[in-house]
Amino acid sequence: MTMPSDFKPSISPSAPQDSDAWWFIYSGYRLLVKTSNDADAIPLTTAPEILGISIGRRLCIGMLRGKDCYAAEASIQECISAGFHFAELRSLFSRLEDGFFEVAMLGVHLVEWDKNYRFCCRCRAELKAREDIRAKECPGCGRLEFPRLSPAIIVLIEKGDALLLARSPRFAGEFFSVLAGFVEPGESLEEAVHREVLEETGVRVKNVKYFGSQPWPFPDSLMIGFTAQYESGEIRIDGEEIIEAGWFKAENLPKIPGKLSIARQLIDSFAAKHR
Numbered sequence: 001m002t003m004p005s006d007f008k009p010s011i012s013p014s015a016p017q018d019s020d021a022w023w024f025i026y027s028g029y030r031l032l033v034k035t036s037n038d039a040d041a042i043p044l045t046t047a048p049e050i051l052g053i054s055i056g057r058r059l060c061i062g063m064l065r066g067k068d069c070y071a072a073e074a075s076i077q078e079c080i081s082a083g084f085h086f087a088e089l090r091s092l093f094s095r096l097e098d099g100f101f102e103v104a105m106l107g108v109h110l111v112e113w114d115k116n117y118r119f120c121c122r123c124r125a126e127l128k129a130r131e132d133i134r135a136k137e138c139p140g141c142g143r144l145e146f147p148r149l150s151p152a153i154i155v156l157i158e159k160g161d162a163l164l165l166a167r168s169p170r171f172a173g174e175f176f177s178v179l180a181g182f183v184e185p186g187e188s189l190e191e192a193v194h195r196e197v198l199e200e201t202g203v204r205v206k207n208v209k210y211f212g213s214q215p216w217p218f219p220d221s222l223m224i225g226f227t228a229q230y231e232s233g234e235i236r237i238d239g240e241e242i243i244e245a246g247w248f249k250a251e252n253l254p255k256i257p258g259k260l261s262i263a264r265q266l267i268d269s270f271a272a273k274h275r
Contacts, residue, residue, distance in 0.1 A: 004099030
């Protein structure tokens with residue numbers, strides 16, 4: 001999942017609008033779309049009020065296909081125009097035209113940041129948007145607040161022709177996935193891989209190799225993918241972070257994540273090698 005080549009990011013939070021623009025309008029992690037012929041589309045309009053939507057906040061996030069892109073939060077949904085509705089963002093993967101889903105993921109990240117970071121954590125003054133960089137500045141003490149990005153590792157562990165999958169009580173649905181966790185201060189990405197795997201399963205790994213990365217704005221993660229080889233240890237779970245784990249072969253996988261996530265990319269890559 002990569003940003004479209006014709007997308008030009010903008011750092012201006014409130015660029016003037018005088019023509020049709022793409023409106024990425026969110027209600028939480030749901031996105032306003034128009035559904036037609038089993039496909040979804042982002043509204044292209046001069047103003048969202050035309051569609052029966054009142055906006056609480058908006059950000060100009062860039063330009064796509066020669067038109068401005070706005071990310072906005074719906075404050076009031078009065079009488080939405082026929083054919084439009086709010087859909088869970090992750091469900092729209094592969095349903096939007098090429099490039100629009102990636103911009104939608106960027107938009108929700110920035111809207112949530114704009115909503116949640118309103119005041120200076122040092123002196124409590126209200127933050128003001130900068131026009132030259134994507135950041136907010138405190139008029140009181142000068143502190144800069146950039147969009148939050150939380151690095152997290154995600155790793156596929158191989159043991160011969162089997163891979164380690166686990167199930168967390170936080171997962172929506174009873175599916176299994178590869179292990180993941182946030183990077184802690186003072187540790188490298190590779191150190192985070194070793195620590196998370198050992199803490200969550202009691203297993204030690206070796207030959208940690210980079211696989212790829214994926215922005216994951218739920219709410220503000222950057223997933224950094226790795227593969228690793230089993231070294232030693234028996235699976236031991238704590239029953240809280242992980243409630244079930246085991247070794248699975250490519251021909252006998254349990255229910256796994258959908259194709260949107262890098263977790264699925266890791267699993268599919270393993271399965272392709274062993275089938």
